[in-house]
Amino acid sequence: MDQPDEPPQSVEGRQADIGSRYGALARAAEAGEQIVDCGEDAFAEGQFGAAGYDQETADLPEGAVRASLGCGNPVAVAPLTAGQKVLDLGSGGGIDVLLSARRVGPDGMAYGLDTTAEMVTLARANAQQAGVENVEFLHGRIEDIPLPDAHVDAVISNCVINLSAEKPRVLDEAYRVLRPGGHFGVSDVLAHPGLAPSQRAEAERATGCAATLTAEEYRELLLRAGFTDVGITSTADAATGVYSAIVKAGKPSAPSGISLRPMRADDADAVLSLYELGIEEGDATFETAAPSWEAFDAAKLTLHRYVAVDDGTGEVRGWAAAAPTSPRPAYAGVVEHSVYVHPGARGRGIARALLEALVASTESAGIWTVQSGIFPENTASLALHRSAGFRVIGRRERIGQHRGVWRDVVLIERRSPLVS
Template sequence: MAHDEIIDHYSALARAAAAGRVVADCGPDAFEDGCFGAAGYDDTSALPEGAVRAGLGCGNPVAVAELRPGETVLDLGSGGGIDVLLSARRVGPDGKVYGLDASPDMLALARHNAEQAGVSNVEFLRGGIERVPLPDRSVDAVISNCLINLSDDKAAVLAEAFRVLRPGGRFGVSDVVVNHESNPSRRVVAERRIGCVAGALPIEEYRQVLARVGFAGIRITLTADHGDGVHSAIVHAVKPEIGPGLEIRPMREADAAQVLTIYQAGLDTGQASFETTAPSWEGFTTGRLPHLRYVAADTQTGEVVGWVAASAVSARQVYAGVVEHSIYVHPGCQAHGIGHALLSAFIAACEDAGVWTIQSGIFPENSASLALHQALGFRIVGTRERIGQHHGVWRDVLFIERRSPSAENDSSGAGDRVQDPTP
């Protein structure tokens, strides 16, 4: 089904709901088995009948996102407004809820429902979820109810969600996902049965796209099995938190000059590394993993003020979950919590990526870096004495590491995940 056909389809459903009919975007059995529509909510008694009739979701994203009084919320694909109205109740009169939908009939229905409910802290916007008509960093939470699966450009949707969220903002949606192991032809039939006309994302691909656009703390929890590998799911993720005027995002090639300048400034202190000259960008990017690279940037100027990146410690599969990291903050921006925020975001991303050990080496004289790492769970595992000369002086290096709690709690041991007979 093409984009315009989707809009026409949901506009027809909106008109049916406005006429007093209960609408459904899938068969009755799927609604009953999957808690679609109003069945997914605990209490809709205070809502207008029109909003309840037009409920086409697959869960309760309002509860998922843990909305708080005074927050600003965006509902992607707001339909008849049921989640917007419930959100408005959660955020209270000091909060604001935006509903975004591409169907003019759905928007008309939603505005009528808001008027019926006497809710004034809401605003309904017309547009596609792939291009949100809101400024950067303007909302505290993004919710959606069984709508992202309808988009034919889900990466753009998730990138837009990241863009409009403030640092520390939450992504909490109900959606439909599929298993890689499912039979493709039967899966298509199941998707059509419950209305996933553009094809739901496989679970692992959903995780990867969220991570690629910059989200961390990613959790996908299956809530209902619709058969043939198709599931309803709750999807949680967080935009990394950092102080006012800054944002943590994935490193881009356009950041190259600024990243290398900060790198060189760190090397010039004589306390960051045995290196004395920053590599070329080609050398930098070749020696580091393509993911697990982040920058802290000024939201007004775009200036990069710090970065963190990971390198593989070995090409052997048994060490696939072990990385070595580097973190540098602009000399003029230290002691502002930037390093703490960057390293926290990096650790969360490593947890999402299945990394079980993060390691690095620090000169003993670099007390600030050592304190930062120890505050975030790193421990000293040894000292490599007089390991190398730096400007003609022999230097010791403290070897530090952080083990993932999931690896520490795994009685089988992380090393048992992959067989590698050679030491």
């Protein structure tokens, strides 16, 4: 019989425990001890600590290798190239930062962020011993990253995000500091689905690692943060109930001077204003007035809605969103979508970026068909959708009256090649 769940630990209590635990491990590593953060069985599988790096660590300082506490090799996951900037969340003794610095070269920069002052001190000492200069170790919380917006090309992490009591905030921050088109690639510990709370807690105790998300929970949080192209691949079982995995995702690309992010409630006025402008032009929709925000919000899927924001002014210049086609279970993977761009911002690639982000987001969620109806007179929209992989499947003639005129509608759809 399962025991009653213990009351959840406060965020502050969790942070204090992590600081105390990893501070002690850092001091042990500095004293020349081999430190262990997971169970011996996990290490025997060859996927935890320095064992997950093959021969890549041969020329790194012994202290950096000895302080490795990860569950994989995220550096091998992120597609780093010369001149890029990369951020390691929870950098510990610095092993992944030093390896990343090698990949991005002297014209690039590798940042490490850790909440434990002793780990930051240890990592700086390891970088100095290695003679690596294109690194910077920051003391702070992964829930509040001390870097500007759109500052790095890649975010990596090694068995750290599972420790946070505020995982949605971590992923929101990772999205914020990534440049458009940037990559998220981490190794982490996940829980198998269907475990009772007591089973999950026992698995965590067996490894010494916290694993409070299943793969689907992780996927949903990434999509909610705005990420697309989400992929989660198991790498090794750590203990009964939990396993290590590679988690990959991307921040949608955007035209110069524009950023895409998830639509929020405080975007309501801007989004509905753009809706009204489309209605006034006459070729966007049968609607004659924009709905209330409450009606709009209730109709659209939460995980698949984006706004395009001008980096200079902060103004919303376009939006895209998806809505269920039908409440019937058979249509769970079919959605209808809309894309609106301010008339003064057209011709910059904003509509294409929004459409591609929406498609990538829906594919990551297992949606197999994105469809819509477009007035045949809206030739720009038809051309955009054809270029994005949509096909015309038919034409509904004189389907409805719009401002006293009978209008045809061209039906388009895109079938995902990724979702079977």
